[in-house]
Amino acid sequence: MTLSxxxxxxxxxxxRVEIVKMVYRAQAGHPGGSLSEIDLISALYATRMRVRxxxxxxxxxxxxxxxxxxxxxxxxxxxxxxxxxxxEDLHSYRVLGGKCQGHVDMxxxxxxxxxxxxxGMGLSFGLGCAxxxxxxxxxxxxxxxxxxxxxQEGSVWEAAMAAAxxxxxxxxxxxxxxxxxxxxxxxxxxxxxxxxxKWRAFGWEVKxxxxxxxxxxxxxxxxxESTNDKPSILIAHTIKGAGVSFMEDNPAFHGAAxxxxxxxQAMAELGEVVA
Amino acid sequence: MSEMAATRDGYGQALLEIAGNPKVVVLEADLxxxxxxxxxxxxxxxxxxxxxxxxQNMLLTGAGxxxxxxxxxxxxxxxxxxxxxxxxxxxxxxxxxxxxxxxxHGGTHTxxxxxxxxxxxxxxxxxTLPNVVVMHPSDYVSTLELTKQLPALNKxxxxxxxxxxxxxxxxxxxxxxxxxxxxxxxxGTDVAIIACGVLVSESVKAAEALAEKGINATVVDxxxxxxxxxxxxxxxxxxxxxxxxxxxxxxxxxxxxxxxEHLVKNIFAPLEMVGVKDRFGESGQSDExxxxxxxxxxxxxxxxxxxxxxxS
Numbered sequence: 039m040t041l042s043x044x045x046x047x048x049x050x051x052x053x054r055v056e057i058v059k060m061v062y063r064a065q066a067g068h069p070g071g072s073l074s075e076i077d078l079i080s081a082l083y084a085t086r087m088r089v090r091x092x093x094x095x096x097x098x099x100x101x102x103x104x105x106x107x108x109x110x111x112x113x114x115x116x117x118x119x120x121x122x123x124x125x126e127d128l129h130s131y132r133v134l135g136g137k138c139q140g141h142v143d144m145x146x147x148x149x150x151x152x153x154x155x156x157x158g159m160g161l162s163f164g165l166g167c168a169x170x171x172x173x174x175x176x177x178x179x180x181x182x183x184x185x186x187x188x189x190q191e192g193s194v195w196e197a198a199m200a201a202a203x204x205x206x207x208x209x210x211x212x213x214x215x216x217x218x219x220x221x222x223x224x225x226x227x228x229x230x231x232x233x234x235x236k237w238r239a240f241g242w243e244v245k246x247x248x249x250x251x252x253x254x255x256x257x258x259x260x261x262x263e264s265t266n267d268k269p270s271i272l273i274a275h276t277i278k279g280a281g282v283s284f285m286e287d288n289p290a291f292h293g294a295a296x297x298x299x300x301x302x303q304a305m306a307e308l309g310e311v312v313a
Numbered sequence: 314m315s316e317m318a319a320t321r322d323g324y325g326q327a328l329l330e331i332a333g334n335p336k337v338v339v340l341e342a343d344l345x346x347x348x349x350x351x352x353x354x355x356x357x358x359x360x361x362x363x364x365x366x367x368x369q370n371m372l373l374t375g376a377g378x379x380x381x382x383x384x385x386x387x388x389x390x391x392x393x394x395x396x397x398x399x400x401x402x403x404x405x406x407x408x409x410x411x412x413x414x415x416x417x418h419g420g421t422h423t424x425x426x427x428x429x430x431x432x433x434x435x436x437x438x439x440x441t442l443p444n445v446v447v448m449h450p451s452d453y454v455s456t457l458e459l460t461k462q463l464p465a466l467n468k469x470x471x472x473x474x475x476x477x478x479x480x481x482x483x484x485x486x487x488x489x490x491x492x493x494x495x496x497x498x499x500x501g502t503d504v505a506i507i508a509c510g511v512l513v514s515e516s517v518k519a520a521e522a523l524a525e526k527g528i529n530a531t532v533v534d535x536x537x538x539x540x541x542x543x544x545x546x547x548x549x550x551x552x553x554x555x556x557x558x559x560x561x562x563x564x565x566x567x568x569x570x571x572x573x574e575h576l577v578k579n580i581f582a583p584l585e586m587v588g589v590k591d592r593f594g595e596s597g598q599s600d601e602x603x604x605x606x607x608x609x610x611x612x613x614x615x616x617x618x619x620x621x622x623x624x625s
Contacts (some may be wrong), residue, residue, distance in 0.1 A: 097382070144380070144408055151380070153408040156399060162370040163404060166377020166385075169362060173338070173383070180377075193400075196367035200374065204362070 105160020
């Protein structure tokens, strides 16, 4: 699919509306990290992912592993825009029997490639998918989205070391560097110092971008697609809650739903008319 | 003296024998020489993934491979598999991905490495995970045969093997070895001894000693703890009226626990559990450890007497 920058921005705006609606309806969930990641996932799916929405288990599809699985509303919104699930399915978020489980789950939702929910697991799983693609001599790529707080999990670095050791060039990571985790700012909870230097030291190709500037996002995805002899990571500087003023850079909206008044304000800010 | 071999060697041999299936891949965490996956690695390096000393990454790399159509066999020491328990729970068992995990050097029989290396809880913890098949074979041949059946299982599994040699019991009896089906090694009507792993041969010894005293014991090798062969246990209760379990594992949650759960839900019989009495081990030779832990044939025999005395 080729979309212009304005079209991509509109794609992401529509997803933002759905994210806030999902969390508002459920009165639970994780809006902050969904809003920070959404420009990245929107651009990835709308312009890069080789997938077939009507054939979600197609063997040679690119894989997308949302390791920060709590930010599921963002993924569900994109899957609905892409046609893997319907917009009606988004009403099943956190509802008994629903496709849209609280954390993304490959057993419940078409288009989801990994059952996440426990941080620090997605990169290893993606590594396995990428190794499998190599064994199959397939051109398919594996994209993994990590959160920055998640980097505090030691297992992430086991996977980072293994991917570099095995020169897994078809493994491509996007880091949603929104600077906030569950309890507070990362800087308060566990300082991570020079994140790009850490990945370089582990043997990865690294590029940094503004994760809300769609032109930079597209350049960043170009970088990931062009790096094939070693694993690569796109460090996207983002704003938690981006697009909804009272959620932006606010640790309170890592995992909290808006009330009626806040919901109306969010819809207005996102340019959505609520009947 | 009867033939002796280690169950871990049965695992290593099985990997070679199933290597003809191009989907079989092996993952190692720097202990392939010990778990015996090294033979596969030497012959099929392209299908062997070294994960370094990183068990958590190994389990989930396996999950990614399984989700992509491969049949991964990952191994390390039983104790170190436990470090990746949550990966096994959330990344393997929950999505029901057929990763086959082998924990070698299980139990106090592991010996002189001491308590840090003697897993006495692995069977219990993996038994609590939905979808996971849990096995602890007793000899080289049964480990070989059971491992060879895993590629067709389409579910995750955990298999405990042992470091040290035990008697080889199943030469010529390969066709009797089936995942989920206990094997009756000896028939008697006074008491049934249900054992797994290295205590199966100890149980046979105990039954021989009991026979000299006029007591006829049935001995069952319950190599699969989950799914448990409940039909066999029911018939053992009908036939013998008293049960002994024997395992080189904590008495909490392992084979004894599984049999106890079955009995209270289905059919009554007095049960005596021979196992590690909720304590940690120490350095010692295998035979010394079975004595220290009070789980060798002598203690199985004593438990049989107690079980028979409790029959109503």
